[in-house]
Amino acid sequence: xxxxxxxxxxxxxxSIIEYFTQEGFLCxxxxxxxxxIDKMEDFQYDCVILDINLPGGSGLQLxxxxxxxxxxxxxxxxxxxxxxxxKIAGLDLGADDYLTKPFYLSELFARVKALIRxxxxxxxxxxxxxxxxxxxLLKTVSWANQQVFLTKNEYDLLVFxxxxxxxxxxxxxIAEHIYGEETDNLASFxxxxxxxxxxxxxxxxxxxxxxxxxxxxxxYKLSI
Amino acid sequence: MNKTxxxxxxxxxxxxxxxxxxxxxxxxYVMLTFQAHHMQEKQLELKLxxxxxxxxxxxxxxxxxxxxxxxxxxxxxxxxxxxxxxxxTSLYYRxxxxxxxxxxxxxxAEWRGDSYQVTTYVSSKEIxxxxxxxxxxxxxxxxxxxxxxVIVNRxxxxxxxxxxxxxxxxxxxxxxxxxxxxxxxxxxGITEFNQLNSELxxxxxxxxxxxxxxxxxxxxxxxxxxxxxxxxxxxxxxLINDPxxxxxxxxxxxxxxxxxxxxxxxxxxxxxxxxxxxxxxPEQNQVNFSHVLEKILHNYQQHYEDFxxxxxxxxxxxxxxANVSLVEILLSNLVGNAxxxxxxxxxxxxxxxxxxxxxxxxxxxxxxDPEALFERFKKGDDASKTTGLGLxxxxxxxxxxxxxxxxxxxxxxxxxxxxxx
Numbered sequence: 001x002x003x004x005x006x007x008x009x010x011x012x013x014x015s016i017i018e019y020f021t022q023e024g025f026l027c028x029x030x031x032x033x034x035x036x037i038d039k040m041e042d043f044q045y046d047c048v049i050l051d052i053n054l055p056g057g058s059g060l061q062l063x064x065x066x067x068x069x070x071x072x073x074x075x076x077x078x079x080x081x082x083x084x085x086x087k088i089a090g091l092d093l094g095a096d097d098y099l100t101k102p103f104y105l106s107e108l109f110a111r112v113k114a115l116i117r118x119x120x121x122x123x124x125x126x127x128x129x130x131x132x133x134x135x136x137l138l139k140t141v142s143w144a145n146q147q148v149f150l151t152k153n154e155y156d157l158l159v160f161x162x163x164x165x166x167x168x169x170x171x172x173x174i175a176e177h178i179y180g181e182e183t184d185n186l187a188s189f190x191x192x193x194x195x196x197x198x199x200x201x202x203x204x205x206x207x208x209x210x211x212x213x214x215x216x217x218x219x220y221k222l223s224i
Numbered sequence: 225m226n227k228t229x230x231x232x233x234x235x236x237x238x239x240x241x242x243x244x245x246x247x248x249x250x251x252x253y254v255m256l257t258f259q260a261h262h263m264q265e266k267q268l269e270l271k272l273x274x275x276x277x278x279x280x281x282x283x284x285x286x287x288x289x290x291x292x293x294x295x296x297x298x299x300x301x302x303x304x305x306x307x308x309x310x311x312x313t314s315l316y317y318r319x320x321x322x323x324x325x326x327x328x329x330x331x332x333a334e335w336r337g338d339s340y341q342v343t344t345y346v347s348s349k350e351i352x353x354x355x356x357x358x359x360x361x362x363x364x365x366x367x368x369x370x371x372x373x374v375i376v377n378r379x380x381x382x383x384x385x386x387x388x389x390x391x392x393x394x395x396x397x398x399x400x401x402x403x404x405x406x407x408x409x410x411x412x413g414i415t416e417f418n419q420l421n422s423e424l425x426x427x428x429x430x431x432x433x434x435x436x437x438x439x440x441x442x443x444x445x446x447x448x449x450x451x452x453x454x455x456x457x458x459x460x461x462x463l464i465n466d467p468x469x470x471x472x473x474x475x476x477x478x479x480x481x482x483x484x485x486x487x488x489x490x491x492x493x494x495x496x497x498x499x500x501x502x503x504x505x506p507e508q509n510q511v512n513f514s515h516v517l518e519k520i521l522h523n524y525q526q527h528y529e530d531f532x533x534x535x536x537x538x539x540x541x542x543x544x545x546a547n548v549s550l551v552e553i554l555l556s557n558l559v560g561n562a563x564x565x566x567x568x569x570x571x572x573x574x575x576x577x578x579x580x581x582x583x584x585x586x587x588x589x590x591x592x593d594p595e596a597l598f599e600r601f602k603k604g605d606d607a608s609k610t611t612g613l614g615l616x617x618x619x620x621x622x623x624x625x626x627x628x629x630x631x632x633x634x635x636x637x638x639x640x641x642x643x644x645x
Contacts, residue, residue: 009451015458080450102454102488105461153526168464172485179527194529216474218464218481 001116002026002044006036006059007051007078016049019105020112033057040066045073046120047112050095052079052086060086060093067094074115078103104173106164113163127162130224131208134159143206153178154199157192161212161222170219196220233381237374245366253359260351268310268329271344279342280335291315292326295343299332312348324349387412391421398428400435401501401623439501446495453488460484486611493613496553497600500620505547513542513551513644517576520555524563532566532585536574544644546625554621557614558583558640565638584639594631 033056052059131144408421562585570586
């Protein structure tokens with residue numbers, strides 16, 4: 001998978017590239033409007049992560065340029081401007097998703113994965129790890145062909161963890177993923193704990209042991 | 225005691241004008257009496273001369289006495305010297321049974337070697353009647369004058385102060401948030417009021433400018449903070465994935481993550497507040513309030529395993545005209561507040577009808593002014609769980625759509641009422 005990240009903040013750009021490279025993406029970075037245009041014209045990407053405030057022009061203009069040139073890359077906007085207008089303008093111009101800063105890399109990664117799945121129907125709609133199998137179309141979960149019945153929150157949590165498998169995902173990132181970013185949800189971190197507990201219990205009943213591990217109270221990790 | 229300008233003006237007129245008029249009438253009375261006496265003296269003098277002239281030319285036929293007019297008495301030469309001043313006396317008239325006051329003047333005169341005392345009389349009755357009548361006429365005139373002055377003064381001061389009242393009314397309607405445009409008359413016809421209006425206009429322009437700058441500043445500052453916050457978040461995600469993580473560093477990272485999360489949340493809420501202030505939610509639709517409320521309650525029940533016992537009576541299809549995102553934020557914060565500040569095994573009661581939304585929940589007693597909970601950064605007792613901006617957002621949104629909000633707390637029961645009409 002080829003990914004272009006257009007972000008003028010070097011430190012953030014480096015984080016994003018590092019994260020996606022670890023997940024097996026081929027990443028390139030651009031730090032200005034012009035660099036972004038050049039890269040897009042020269043190469044084909046599967047997905048573009050686009051900041052709106054760029055030196056030399058707006059990310060929205062870049063998006064316009066991209067769509068006018070009939071390029072069909074999936075685009076996710078990352079912006080410090082969370083204004084609804086920007087969001088609507090971005091989506092109108094053909095962005096596929098919109099994420100407001102500050103975001104979690106695990107969330108960005110989940111969004112990119114979901115976008116690629118939707119956009120290219122590439123791979124399958126099934127996530128698998130060991131005996132764990134999630135059908136994203138039917139929204140069913142099974143372990144060794146035994147169906148596991150989950151609530152919506154537990155299902156969302158498991159999909160998120162499986163997407164970010166073998167990584168420690170913070171409780172805060174999970175809370176934001178489940179509850180959305182709009183509400184004042186500091187209290188919700190406590191509730192993540194109970195969702196994880198229930199999910200663990202249900203998985204254990206089907207005999208899949210310590211699939212979901214707690215890491216020093218910081219977060220959780222899904223690995224074999 | 226504060227009174228209106230007009231009352232104050234009339235009051236001082238009513239206090240001071242009668243005093244001035246009273247002093248005036250006393251002066252008038254004194255002068256009137258003085259003039260009347262002077263006139264009487266002259267009359268007596270003239271009469272005396274006339275009587276004496278008549279008597280000395282025609283002694284035989286003229287009587288020596290005429291009651292109420294004159295007396296001529298022959299006296300010995302050694303009579304005591306007489307006062308030159310007129311004196312008061314009174315005569316009794318049997319026919320009318322009246323005692324009549326007179327002024328008399330007596331002079332000594334010589335004629336053909338004999339001495340005479342001539343006394344003339346002038347009645348004081350008429351003159352004192354005249355004085356009293358004139359004085360009363362004057363009192364009536366003064367009373368009319370008083371009334372007239374007060375009325376004219378009120379009228380003219382009302383006219384005079386009209387531009388001031390106009391400015392006052394407009395300045396009263398001014399609101400830095402809702403009604404920041406103040407158009408005051410530049411030419412009122414009165415220099416001081418022109419000056420007042422121009423000073424006011426300038427002052428308000430300054431206030432508006434400062435307010436707008438501040439709003440803009442909050443929004444810009446919040447925006448600028450988003451990127452560093454994003455960087456911190458991303459670096460923390462790498463750190464917690466570090467294989468060399470120890471328990472000690474993990475606990476430090478946990479604290480940093482929590483603090484950073486709180487900072488992000490605060491920043492987000494501040495940004496939202498600034499945006500509402502900056503009127504960046506102009507699009508309004510008919511929002512199905514009942515529907516949004518049900519959805520939010522459902523979401524919260526889904527998300528929170530120990531959601532308090534919920535009883536609700538929600539009237540269907542209550543519509544309000546507002547921005548749908550703001551309505552969601554409003555309701556989400558109200559419901560969230562009732563959930564977060566609840567007690568274990570507590571309850572939430574939600575009631576919605578066409579007039580109002582009532583959300584009641586069990587909770588811990590709170591200290592301090594309940595209204596203050598709606599101020600920015602005012603928190604209840606579980607400070608770490610909230611940013612202190614949730615209810616401020618609720619207040620701001622309610623203010624934007626001119627909905628009245630009321631908070632009531634009694635016996636560990638908290639009730640928020642939002643009036644929809």
